Amino acid sequence: MRTRREIALPFQLRDQHGASRAVAYLMLAGAPYNLVTGVLMKLGGPPSELIALGVTSVALFIVGVICWRRPESLAPRFWLLIPFLATAVVTGLNFATEDATTAAQLFYLWPLLYAARFLSPRVAYVTAMAISAGHACVVFNYAPMGQALTDWIAMAVAMVMTAWVVINLNQRNDRLRAVLEEQATSDALTGAANRRAFDEALHLAVRQAVRGGSPAALVLIDVDHFKQINDTWGHAAGDRALRAVADALRAAGTESQHLVARLGGDEFAVLLRCGPEEAFRYAERARAELDATEGLPGGPPAVSIGIGVAPHHARAAEELQRVADAALYQAKDGGRGRTSVVSLAS
Numbered sequence: 001m002r003t004r005r006e007i008a009l010p011f012q013l014r015d016q017h018g019a020s021r022a023v024a025y026l027m028l029a030g031a032p033y034n035l036v037t038g039v040l041m042k043l044g045g046p047p048s049e050l051i052a053l054g055v056t057s058v059a060l061f062i063v064g065v066i067c068w069r070r071p072e073s074l075a076p077r078f079w080l081l082i083p084f085l086a087t088a089v090v091t092g093l094n095f096a097t098e099d100a101t102t103a104a105q106l107f108y109l110w111p112l113l114y115a116a117r118f119l120s121p122r123v124a125y126v127t128a129m130a131i132s133a134g135h136a137c138v139v140f141n142y143a144p145m146g147q148a149l150t151d152w153i154a155m156a157v158a159m160v161m162t163a164w165v166v167i168n169l170n171q172r173n174d175r176l177r178a179v180l181e182e183q184a185t186s187d188a189l190t191g192a193a194n195r196r197a198f199d200e201a202l203h204l205a206v207r208q209a210v211r212g213g214s215p216a217a218l219v220l221i222d223v224d225h226f227k228q229i230n231d232t233w234g235h236a237a238g239d240r241a242l243r244a245v246a247d248a249l250r251a252a253g254t255e256s257q258h259l260v261a262r263l264g265g266d267e268f269a270v271l272l273r274c275g276p277e278e279a280f281r282y283a284e285r286a287r288a289e290l291d292a293t294e295g296l297p298g299g300p301p302a303v304s305i306g307i308g309v310a311p312h313h314a315r316a317a318e319e320l321q322r323v324a325d326a327a328l329y330q331a332k333d334g335g336r337g338r339t340s341v342v343s344l345a346s
Contacts, residue, residue: 014170019079019118020071026086026110027064031057038097049096056089080119083111083127091134100142105135105155112159116166124163132156187262189239190246198261201271203317209273209310214257216271216310217279218324221245221286223266224302224336233297241301242266244293252286276341279307283339302337304328313342 013019038053066074090107094100108131115127135155139148185197193201205216223229223245230238242262249260249270257273270286272279283305293300306328314320323342331340 013079014118016071016079019082019114020067022114022118023079023082024064024068024071026114027060027067031061031064034060034093038093053093053096056093060089080123083115083119083123084130086111086114087127087130087134091137094138095141098142100139100148100151102151105138105151108135108155108159109162112163113166116163117170121163121167124167125160128156128159128163131159187246190243190262192246192249192268193259193261195261195263198259198263198269198271199317201259202320205271205273206310206314206317206320210315214273215275215312216320217274217276217282218308218310218320219270219272219279219283220306220324220328221249221268221270222304222328222332223268224304224332226266226301229298229301237297240296244296244300245290245303248289248293249286251289252282254282254285274309276307276309276312279309280339280341283307287339304331304336305339306331307339307341309341 034053035057039050039057042050087108090111093107094104097104112124112127112131116124119127132152132155136152139151143151185194186192187194202216202218208214209216223241226238226241229241245266245268246260246262249268250258253260253270253272257271259271261269261271263269270282272282274282287303287305290300290303306324306326308314308320308324308327310316310320313323327340327342330342331338334340
């Protein structure tokens with residue numbers, strides 16, 4: 001589940017925990033490196049340069065500790081600015097040390113990899129452009145023109161290709177993760193959500209409803225006499241009937257916040273963000289969709305439906321499941337093939 005801070009970010013942040021650790025590692029490693037190579041190994045140099053490098057080392061260390069211990073205290077835009085700040089720091093240090101060697105320029109890899117791994121592709125390519133500009137400022141000042149031009153072109157191409165490779169690996173991993181998540185949260189027969197995914201969504205919806213958000217309607221559906229369908233027409237026909245029920249439940253939805261799940265066997269559930277009246281109308285639309293199904297042996301199956309709504313009838317997910325289940329049994333006891341909404345007295 002995403003945190004409130006992650007939801008508020010105006011850009012893609014793939015993994016805030018991983019991003020904060022990556023920044024912390026860089027800062028905590030870069031601070032002593034900069035202090036040793038830029039200050040201690042150059043004692044006797046210009047005082048202004050030594051002071052600037054020393055202050056930079058302290059600042060890097062402080063930011064590293066904050067990223068390690070209290071990343072949530074940093075402004076959301078900090079994570080977007082980090083690759084550009086790191087690029088500026090590397091460029092500034094290379095300027096201060098007048099170092100245009102390839103080894104010094106390799107430090108540009110960190111902001112590029114950070115942007116390509118944790119931010120959007122657009123930010124990664126903009127970071128590559130910023131690195132190219134910073135690298136040009138250094139090499140064209142401290143290297144012969146011919147060598148500077150060759151080094152600058154090679155670095156620019158290497159950075160863009162590195163960003164492209166990392167971005168494509170991220171996208172491939174995202175596709176694989178999406179497939180795995182779908183397999184872990186959906187029912188193979190009907191394509192509906194499974195109980196695990198539905199329970200998570202139901203708990204979240206009820207919490208939001210109790211806190212003043214949109215009501216959470218739980219619609220429970222049982223296929224009437226499903227065993228008789230299997231015994232009479234075979235299990236293949238029973239599977240077709242279950243798929244027809246799931247299709248009807250999906251087709252009846254008229255809003256985006258509409259989750260259909262198969263809880264097991266011939267039991268289905270639908271989560272809607274609406275009140276009792278609209279949930280009842282949804283149930284009747286689903287029944288009409290199912291009744292219009294053609295090609296099933298023995299015709300479309302009948303269903304019994306029970307409805308409970310939070311916070312009208314319950315203030316917790318478990319309680320809502322109990323009252324909706326009671327309404328479902330009321331529909332069955334009333335002759336099946338009907339919809340029952342729990343009363344406030346239930």
